[in-house]
Amino acid sequence: MAKIQAIRGMNDILPEQTPVWQFVESTVRKVLAQYGYQEIRMPIVEQTDLFKRSIGEVTDIVEKEMYTFEDRNGDSLTLRPEGTAGCVRAAEEHGLLFNQTRRLWYTGPMFRHERPQKGRYRQFHQIGVECFGMSGPDIDAELLILTARLWKELGLAEHTRLEINSIGTSESRKVYRSALVEYLGQFKAELDADSQRRLDTNPLRILDSKDPATRKILEQAPNLDDFLDDESRDHFDRLKALLNAAGVRYSVNPALVRGLDYYGKTVFEWITDSLGAQGTVCAGGRYDGLVEQLxxxxxxxxxxxxxxxxxxxxxxxxxxxxxxxxSDADVYVTAMGDGALAPALVLAEKLRAALPERVIVSHCGGGSFKSQMKKADRSGAKYTVILGENEIANGTAGLKPMRADEPQTEIAQDELASALTKALAN
Known part of the structure; x- marks a missing residue:
């Protein structure tokens, strides 16, 4: 019988990989807590209409990438392709936005049926941050300052750069969209296939085309900045002043637009040059009309x-x-013989109570002294505690350094925790 394997583009995260995930997640949690953000947890399945109304029916995500199905009641449901719409739905449904401001965050898997490649998968995990009820550029700045702090905590400050832009209000974008379509219509046959399709559905997305011929045509295209309304321009100018005051470096990218219909005014991306084409590591912006839209x-x-x-x-x-x-152990506790099984488990529990920050692994499954020591070595443990009949009779335990050429010593069991505390601190 053929083995069942994971779905293409949906990856298992194995035990050897999870520590770095936990490191990143815990670092993000710590930084967000410093700024007063609260976690919210939403279902991974939502009504399909939620995404059609928020993302836009003529976007690539809704047209080609969503995992959509009918349940037994005939309702159209979708695995969430992004988190903002679900967060807005949950916050509105439960009255979280009534006459108050909110700083929320969430994490979890998202799903898009696109071509798997390095750094891009069909099931992928996001951390999302959403702020409600604050209209000024100060909250935009806070998000960017917060992210800059996160990069510093992760050691990425010198490997990421910030690009920002303002895409104005929906009214000013309509005027710009008409001018852009009129200009690009003259060169439709010369545009790449994606841009030709977007000319009729989502023309602003043509601005971030990577096709060389399309990029050449865009050099003479109308500039979005020339169509900005006064309110958006003032908001953007104040944001730049706040970032300057906070020492957050940025560049203005006039071609920066976001792929989701609900964005307006401020948009931004954090980019790295170390991952090739998949260079965006964080992106977002304002979506002042989405709550009402939903x-x-x-x-x-x-x-x-x-x-x-x-x-x-x-x-x-x-x-x-x-x-x-x-994922390495700090201490591996062996049990030599059936008579040592219970004492070894009890001793390991005492060590866990005394050293709560350390990983104490108990050997289970029996085996010879040699096989147990092999497993202790494979665990990555720095020290192995050896407990046999002689040690039990004497109230001692053997302590063997595993990563240094030092002899095994005999230590009284009631002194073992303090000895390990000192040894592991070195």
Whole structure:
């Protein structure tokens, strides 16, 4: 019978890989807690209409990439392709936005049926941050300052750069869209296939085309900045002043637009040059109209999402994963003979109570002294505690250094925890 394997583009995260995931997740949690952000957890399945109304029916995500199915009641459901819409739905449904500001964050898997490649998968994990009820550029700046702090905590400050832009209000974008379509229509036959299709559906996305011929045509295209409304321009100018005051370096990219219909005014991306074509590690912007678009009262909002797979790939590519981030044991406790099984388990529990920050692994499954020591070595443990009938009779335990050429010593069991505390501190 053929083995069942994981679905293409949906990867298992194995025990050897999870420590770096836990390191990144715990670092993000710590930074977000410093800024007063609260975690929210939403279902991975939502009504399909939620994404059609938020992302836009003529976007690539809705047209080609969503995992959509009918349940037994005939309802159209979709595995979430992104987190913002679900967060807005949950916050509105449970009254979290009524006459108050909110700073929320979430993490979990997202799903898009696109071609798997390095740093891009069909199931991928995001951390999303969403802020509601704050209209000024100060909250935009806070998000970017927060992210800059996170890069510093992860050692990525010198390997990421910030690009920002303002895409104005929906009204000013309509005027610009008409001018852009009129200009590009003259060169439709020369545009790449994706851009030709987008000319009729989502023309602003043509601005971030990577096709050389299309890029050449765009050099003479109308500039979005020339169509900005006064409110958006003032908001953007104030944001830049705040970033300057905070010492957050950035560049303005006039071609920066986001692929989701709900964005307006501020948009931004954090980019790395160390991952080739998949260079965006964090992206977001303002979406002041989305809450109302999904049936709520008008509520201003801004947020971002970062892909964990890509972030971890960047850390590993640059060899920036700290040495202490691993799944190795600190202490491996062996039991030599059936009579040592219970005493070894009890001793291991005492060590866990005394050394709560350390990983104490008990050997289970029996075996000879040689086989147990092999498993102790494979565990990565720095020290092995050896407990046999003689040690039990004497109230002692053998303590063998595993990563240094030092002799095994006999230590009283009631002194073992303090001896390990000192030894592991070195």
């Amino acid at each position: 049936g709520g009262k008008p509520t201003v909002a801004v947020g971002f999402a970062m892909g964990l797979e890509r972030l971890i790939l960047l850390l590993e590519t640059l060899n920036l994963v700290p040495g202490y981030v691993n």
